[in-house]
Amino acid sequence: MAELIGDPRPNDDRAAARVEEWTKRVLSIQDLPEDIATRGLGRHVIGQDEAVQAVSVLLRQHIRRLQVAIENNVWTLPTPGIREARPTLLIGPSGSGKTLLVTQAAKIAGLPSAIHDLTALTATGWVGMSAGDLISTLVTRSEGIFPISKWAVLGLDEIDKTRAHDTVGVDVGGRGAQQSLLALVGGDQIE
Numbered sequence: 246m247a248e249l250i251g252d253p254r255p256n257d258d259r260a261a262a263r264v265e266e267w268t269k270r271v272l273s274i275q276d277l278p279e280d281i282a283t284r285g286l287g288r289h290v291i292g293q294d295e296a297v298q299a300v301s302v303l304l305r306q307h308i309r310r311l312q313v314a315i316e317n318n319v320w321t322l323p324t325p326g327i328r329e330a331r332p333t334l335l336i337g338p339s340g341s342g343k344t345l346l347v348t349q350a351a352k353i354a355g356l357p358s359a360i361h362d363l364t365a366l367t368a369t370g371w372v373g374m375s376a377g378d379l380i381s382t383l384v385t386r387s388e389g390i391f392p393i394s395k396w397a398v399l400g401l402d403e404i405d406k407t408r409a410h411d412t413v414g415v416d417v418g419g420r421g422a423q424q425s426l427l428a429l430v431g432g433d434q435i436e
Contacts, residue, residue: 357386
């Protein structure tokens with residue numbers, strides 16, 4: 246089994262078997278971006294050729310970074326020579342297939358995914374949800390196996406609705422929510 250440097254080892258046989266099965270599946274993916282676009286994403290997302298091509302390239306880069314991390318038994322350090330993961334923004338009208346595209350991309354890679362409507366995001370999570378709750382969902386969908394959840398796909402829907410309000414007093418869902426979301430997207434530690 247792959248040694249998980251920088252991550253807690255799964256403490257039970259079922260989790261260890263799940264990580265082993267997952268790493269074998271990821272290492273077996275050899276599709277090029279055009280294969281992912283035509284045979285994978287293109288079968289499910291119709292009429293969004295430019296978005297399908299862009300997400301196919303990003304997905305292949307993500308899979309390759311993950312494969313290199315598995316092959317080198319290093320899960321926490323950036324992989325030299327392969328561009329670092331970066332947030333990607335898909336813009337389009339309602340019903341154009343953005344959520345479907347992200348969900349299908351995660352399925353192709355065998356990664357858990359979560360799509361969150363950010364209109365419920367608040368700075369602290371006292372009302373609504375916090376940025377930490379977004380990550381908790383990925384851990385839950387990864388059955389609590391951290392190496393898998395670290396490579397999961399997180400979709401942030403309605404991001405344009407998360408804004409600071411011109412209020413006097415407490416702005417529960419505004420500036421604080423923006424700052425926690427920016428910290429999450431920037432790769433900072435989330436409480």
